[in-house]
Amino acid sequence: MNIVRPVTPRGRYHHGDLANALTTAATQLARDGGPEAVVLREAARSVGVSATAAYRHFAGHGDLMHAVKECAQGALADRMRAELAASPADPDPRREAVRRLEAIGMGYIGFALDEPGLFRTAFCRADKGFEEAAASMANSPAFQLLGEALDALAETGLLPAERRPHAELFAWSSTHGLAMLLLDGPLSELPGPDRELVIARTLQGVLDGLIGLTDHSGLD
Amino acid sequence: MNIVRPVTPRGRYHHGDLANALTTAATQLARDGGPEAVVLREAARSVGVSATAAYRHFAGHGDLMHAVKECAQGALADRMRAELAASPADPDPRREAVRRLEAIGMGYIGFALDEPGLFRTAFCRADKGFEEAAASMANSPAFQLLGEALDALAETGLLPAERRPHAELFAWSSTHGLAMLLLDGPLSELPGPDRELVIARTLQGVLDGLIGLTDHSGLD
């Protein structure tokens, strides 16, 4: 799994794509053990290269970590998109907007549960310059996906215009918090069925919090 | 600040209350630098005792960490209770239930913002046996405070009985997620006023998610 190629194609001294190989290896470490497991020397080892070689491609550990974090954030966004594509679009615009929001939320939670190591890494504070990164998360693909879904919801009128501002933050907070509590908090040992229920209940609460009422005429 | 006493009262060899002194010192480390800053040797140093002495009172670093974590969780609950006591009770039961819920949420968020190191420590996974601890968080004072507030809300009828189950998890998830995003996420660099707004908007969303509608006759 960690071995990228047994023998590199071009002469085995120059790797050819070491930056990517290291990022991939380090991301695998994060997948298996979370952000703390991302160790520069270990990544180099698993690629079959000296630790020093990494310094040709990364400024240091923090820089490698940053690359891994971006990978993890990308994987999260991929999962959300996949979940979005997994169910067919609904012809009714309102139901479609709701479906999108639910799919996005389920993708987020699903990723956290299936890839806890990567999920934690995506939100860790161990990388170089994580403060600017945190601020720029508002421009991340995952966040934009959410913004678009909320726009769609607003267009149908389900989300009143005056509640549109900051709506992504409420939706994100709730979903993110649920993921955290499922991973590290009191929900971590919940049996499967209960877990499903809690997730459904919470995502329903998010939707209610957005649109204001539980029952909407013609919905469901 | 870290120096507990220049000379201990009882002969300077036997400390007398070393376990507490170490916990206090270690908690101060957590306050200043988060869970990563909790270093057994440093705590011993700041108490003025050899690192080895700690092993008379704690099984090891993980055990000390655990004590610190309990302190941090206690401080969070204290803050929530303080916020609860800061505004007067409302004679109207429905408004009172809402006030309690808001105070609890504000206390939670306020603690996260004022004591980020302790807040992170309260939810870190670095202590000994954190898995059982995570599960038992459902019995923590903070969680019970929330449960009581939701019971009160349910009694007034504002929270329909069929939505009472798992309601604390939705409320907690949302508030917790907001705190996380404020500390480490895209909201970390938000200017003060915007921050207030986002917080208000999100807590309002939580309430709406719980009770289903925005406007309730006679409320406000």
Next chain:
DNA sequence: TGTACATCAGTGAACGCGCGTTCACTGATGTAC
């Protein structure tokens, strides 16, 4: 087309760090007689 040479991308040995933890110990305390 061949060759000189700058540059690029690796190597391996070594360092310092600060931690958690163990060890054999010693000074202080308090209890049995």
Next chain:
DNA sequence: TGTACATCAGTGAACGCGCGTTCACTGATGTAC
């Protein structure tokens, strides 16, 4: 009340660990002439 002695609560030196990082280096590559 005094004393012997078990126990308790500290000490200081030392270890091993594995990391990130630096250093002086060398083998491979590709370009100018």
